[in-house]
Amino acid sequence: MTAFALVDCNAFYVSCERVFDGSLRNRPVIVLSNNDGCAIARSDEAKALGIKMGDPYFKLRDIIRQHDIRVLSSNYPLYADLSRRVVAALRGLAPELEVYSIDEVFVQMTGLDRVERIKLGHDMRARVLRWTGIPTCVGIGPTKTLAKAANRAAKRLPECAGVCDLGDHALRAHILAKTDVADIWGIGPRLSARLKAIGIPTAADLARMDPANARQMMTVTGERIVRELNGIACLELEDAPPARQATAVTRSFGKPVTSLADMEAAVASYATRAAEKLREHGQAAGMLQVFFHTSPWAEDRSAACSRSGTHSFPQASSDTLAIVAAATTLVRKLFRPGCRFTKAGVMMLDLQDVGGGMGDLFTAESTERRARLMAAMDGVNARLGRGTLRPALTTRLGRPAPARHPSSSQASWQQNQVMLSPCYTTRIEDLPVVKV
DNA sequence: TCTGGGGTCCTAGGACCC
């Protein structure tokens, strides 16, 4: 019989901020998405006030003032660093694990009996809390889908003390009967609405669905969910994550972009970051896609504009200069004056591993020189901060473009991050100071 | 006025081939 545990950090981003700022404890706190757009992490106190995942910030202004809610911009370098520390804390207790997301880890528990599983669950919670200050809950079940459901129960039921094991059939039936079908892993808003319409409102009802019907309605992924809810494992622990198939850098603008020059500058900066990400993963891209569009929320749909285009590289590339050149060429081709663009992105597709480095015979020398240039750029930027060295934009004549922004950090398209906390663990000047 | 970013998988349908 298989068994999996899911260790999930409680309100992860809020918990990360609380580790370093004690004034955030025991009070409502929310963390906003990029561009300070909407709430993506809420403390228990904020959840109790009715703030939902994804609520737009501008609609929360009143409730924030009324209840003195603390609001923070998201600080990904901090969260990524604490996430690594959480995994390191778990690894000693549970060597077979899968890092599923920034705040979730699946752990292999096959072979342990119920008492051993629950003890390991409590040990993992205690160690992560002691080593990192991050509170977690542990859900355990014979399949990943049931471990997910168990985790949800562990978070909600005080009698679980943070650990819930759904190996027991009676307990499982009881919990699933009380679980909304929309709260099952893999059932989103669309599918849950359709399921409820045909008389399947709870997870227990979904578990009783005929797998063939589930497949017809929800493709093979739906059939898998039904089987997993019945304790038949269809998903394995993926301890070695497969190579990425695509990587993207996309951003909403701080203010709408209406000029070609601003769009070029924004897309060039995303392309620069995308190329860095490729090199970090030892990959090169065969194709690049650039897109930008106006606000999907605007009332006047006649002003809507969405543009995208692709460029194929003759040889897969992770070269910043080549990628920025291709991206800005696409921008010039796709741009439409008169539109208020609110978001743009660069996607790297058709990715290939370049670890072995199979250079083509005739360009080997120049690609080798380019690779050394990229390595030097990455080294400087790692030491002195992202964006210290970046390509200058050129005009169509190939000359450097005149500087338009006195300081690039002032560009209007750049994102709002008004309430950013310090990078306590990843920037030397942001280290907390202890006074004794 | 103001609504994130970065991924995955699955399927249908069209283009193309022999």
Add this chain to the structure above:
DNA sequence: TCTGGGGTCCTAGGACCC
């Protein structure tokens, strides 16, 4: 008048995840 069948590849779109 009557005009096949089966395979692959690619893309777009839809759904989901955190």
